[in-house]
Each structure stands twice: as structure tokens, then as C-alpha cells.
Amino acid sequence: MPTLSPSLAAFLAEMPKIELHVHVEGTLEPETIFALAKRNGVALPYADVEALRAAYAFTDLQSFLDVYYAGAGVLLTADDFHDMVFAYLERAHADRVVRAEIFFDPQTHTARGVAMATVIGGLTAGCAAARAALGIESVLILCFLRHLDEDDALATLEAALPHREKFVGVGLDSSEVGHPPEKFARVFARAQALGLRLVAHAGEEGPPAYVTSALDVLGAERIDHGVRSLEDPVLTARLAAGRVALTVCPLSNLKLRVVDTLADHPLGRMLDAGLAATINSDDPAYFGGYVGQNWLETFEALGLDRDAAIRLSKNAIDAAFVDAAGRAALHAQYDAFVAGFDPV
Numbered sequence: 434m435p436t437l438s439p440s441l442a443a444f445l446a447e448m449p450k451i452e453l454h455v456h457v458e459g460t461l462e463p464e465t466i467f468a469l470a471k472r473n474g475v476a477l478p479y480a481d482v483e484a485l486r487a488a489y490a491f492t493d494l495q496s497f498l499d500v501y502y503a504g505a506g507v508l509l510t511a512d513d514f515h516d517m518v519f520a521y522l523e524r525a526h527a528d529r530v531v532r533a534e535i536f537f538d539p540q541t542h543t544a545r546g547v548a549m550a551t552v553i554g555g556l557t558a559g560c561a562a563a564r565a566a567l568g569i570e571s572v573l574i575l576c577f578l579r580h581l582d583e584d585d586a587l588a589t590l591e592a593a594l595p596h597r598e599k600f601v602g603v604g605l606d607s608s609e610v611g612h613p614p615e616k617f618a619r620v621f622a623r624a625q626a627l628g629l630r631l632v633a634h635a636g637e638e639g640p641p642a643y644v645t646s647a648l649d650v651l652g653a654e655r656i657d658h659g660v661r662s663l664e665d666p667v668l669t670a671r672l673a674a675g676r677v678a679l680t681v682c683p684l685s686n687l688k689l690r691v692v693d694t695l696a697d698h699p700l701g702r703m704l705d706a707g708l709a710a711t712i713n714s715d716d717p718a719y720f721g722g723y724v725g726q727n728w729l730e731t732f733e734a735l736g737l738d739r740d741a742a743i744r745l746s747k748n749a750i751d752a753a754f755v756d757a758a759g760r761a762a763l764h765a766q767y768d769a770f771v772a773g774f775d776p777v
């Protein structure tokens with residue numbers, strides 16, 4: 434594997450970043466899971482931290498989700514949600530993340546009797562605390578679990594409406610294959626009518642046709658993952674022409690066996706095809722690295738250069754759910770970094 438030049442490594446480490454694809458429940462570190470289990474008197478199906486970590490040998494998306502939902506079962510109080518998102522934002526800040534658009538899975542919690550107000554209230558307070566303490570911006574995106582039925586998603590959206598101002602959009606995650614976007618057409622139409630932004634996981638394990646229907650049936654503005662899009666030239670041309678952002682998560686794809694090695698990752702080919710790809714961490718506590726690590730390992734494995742870093746960063750700024758002034762400020766901040774970067 435080629436090693437990064439010290440100059441490119443420093444550039445990647447120090448540049449301002451935007452994270453558009455991170456599941457807050459996927460930021461729970463094993464030690465935190467055990468600490469919260471103790472604090473809340475929740476029994477875990479793992480003897481200790483080592484046994485839990487040993488379960489992180491995933492073979493596919495479902496093998497990960499089974500462990501991820503078990504881990505999320507320790508979250509009960511608003512403080513738990515506050516502390517989880519604050520810890521993530523602290524860690525992201527250390528990676529020079531200036532803005533994070535954070536997914537949460539309310540059905541994982543409401544199904545266990547945790548109130549929607551507890552989930553959203555705790556997360557919102559944690560984001561506000563991180564903004565005040567660190568200056569990091571963040572917004573929340575409510576995801577529907579696609580292995581559940583659409584009526585459950587509709588009821589979840591209604592239950593969240595008293596907190597409408599606390600999340601900017603909705604997404605679709607969990608087990609992809611066998612749960613096509615079409616299953617969620619009504620709930621996405623309802624979310625759109627409410628003025629919410631729309632994203633969906635598609636083309637992670639599922640076929641390119643799921644990406645097409647996420648666009649056509651759900652009205653998704655960004656595609657989460659979308660790495661299988663390249664298998665369909667018509668879709669690829671459409672995504673490129675429309676500058677549809679794809680929130681790619683390389684270490685996730687490696688851990689969940691979407692690719693055999695990072696050197697096989699399609700990110701470089703996606704950029705060559707003109708796709709508006711971005712780099713993100715997905716579930717960093719489970720996949721061996723936060724967003725900074727995703728940048729470093731991917732650039733090393735694929736031999737990408739500084740121009741690619743600038744394109745990927747600009748793609749993320751263009752895809753962020755901010756107004757025109759906010760976008761201009763993010764571009765200006767990034768441009769100032771590039772202009773002022775002092776190679777080592």
C-alpha cells in the first residue's frame with residue numbers, strides 16, 4: 434500500500450470537514466455501552482468489553498445490525514442521549530469536523546418504551562452543548578428502520594412532530610435487501626409535505642435499482658452509500674449530471690464486506706465518473722475509525738491526491754443542508770484553509 438506523503442497526511446488531518454453520514458447509535462464505544470448498561474441496570478448479552486469487541490467480526494450488514502441494536506439497548510434517559518452525541522461531537526471536533534448532520538433511529542428506542550421526547554430532547558441538548566463548548570455545528574436527521582413496516586414509520590413521524598424544529602430531515606436505514614424504497618413512499622411524501630429534507634440509504638448492499646427508486650419514488654436529495662450505482666451506467670450519468678451527493682463510508686464498506694480490501698473501493702472510480710461523492714464514517718465505534726481515519730486510510734489505499742481531497746470536501750459543502758449564506762461561509766473557510774496550508 435502506498436504511504437501518504439507527510440504533506441498530504443497533514444492536509445487531510447487538518448482540513449475542515451463536514452460529516453454527512455454518521456449514525457449516533459453507531460458512535461457508542463464498547464466501554465460506553467458497558468458503562469451505560471451499569472448506570473441503567475440493563476443486562477447485555479456479552480460478558481465484558483472484550484467479548485463485545487470480539488463480536489465486531491461482521492460478515493455483512495445484518496450481522497452488524499444485530500450487534501448495533503443490542504448496543505443501543507443501553508440508552509434510556511435524556512442524559513444518555515446527550516452524553517452519546519456530545520462524545521461523538523467532541524471526537525469529531527478533534528478530527529476538524531466543523532459540521533455534522535447526524536442520523537438517529539428513534540424506533541430502536543421507542544420500541545423499548547423510551548419516549549420520543551427523551552430521545553430528541555437529549556440529542557438536541559447534547560448538540561447545543563457541543564456547539565457552545567466547541568463551536569461545532571450539528572443537525573439531526575430522523576431515520577426510519579426499513580425492516581419495519583411503513584405504518585410504524587408513519588406513526589414515528591407523527592410522534593416526532595411535536596419536536597419538528599429539532600430535526601432537519603428524514604432518512605431510511607437498516608436492512609436494505611428485500612426492503613426497497615417503494616415500501617416507504619407514503620411516509621417520505623408526508624415528510625416532504627412537512628418541509629423536511631430527504632435522504633435514504635441505497636446501493637450499499639442493495640442493487641442500483643434501489644438508488645433509482647430512492648430518487649424517483651422517495652425524492653431523496655442525497656443517497657447514503659450508493660457505492661453500487663456504478664453498476665448502472667444510466668444511473669451513474671444521471672447522478673453525475675444532477676450532482677446528487679453520495680455519502681460514501683469506506684471503512685464501513687470494508688468492515689461489512691461490501692469490498693474485500695480498501696484498494697478495491699470504488700471511491701476513485703466514482704470521482705472519475707463525475708459523481709458527487711463525499712467521505713463519512715457511518716458507525717465509527719464499530720468500523721475501526723472516525724471520519725479522519727476514513728480520509729487517511731482511503732487516500733492511502735487508493736493513492737488519491739490533494740485535488741481529490743478538495744473535490745470531496747467541496748462536494749460535502751455543496752450537499753450540506755445549509756442556506757446559501759451558510760454554504761458560502763463553509764466554502765470560504767475551506768478555501769482559506771487551502772490557501773493558508775503550509776506544507777510540512
Ligand SMILES: Nc1ncnc2[nH]cnc12
Nearest residue numbers: 456606607608634715716
Ligand atoms: N451502514 C448502515 N446501513 C444501513 N443501516 C444502518 N444503520 C446503521 N448503520 C447502517
Ligand SMILES: [Zn+2]
Nearest residue numbers: 456606657715
Ligand atoms: Zn449508514
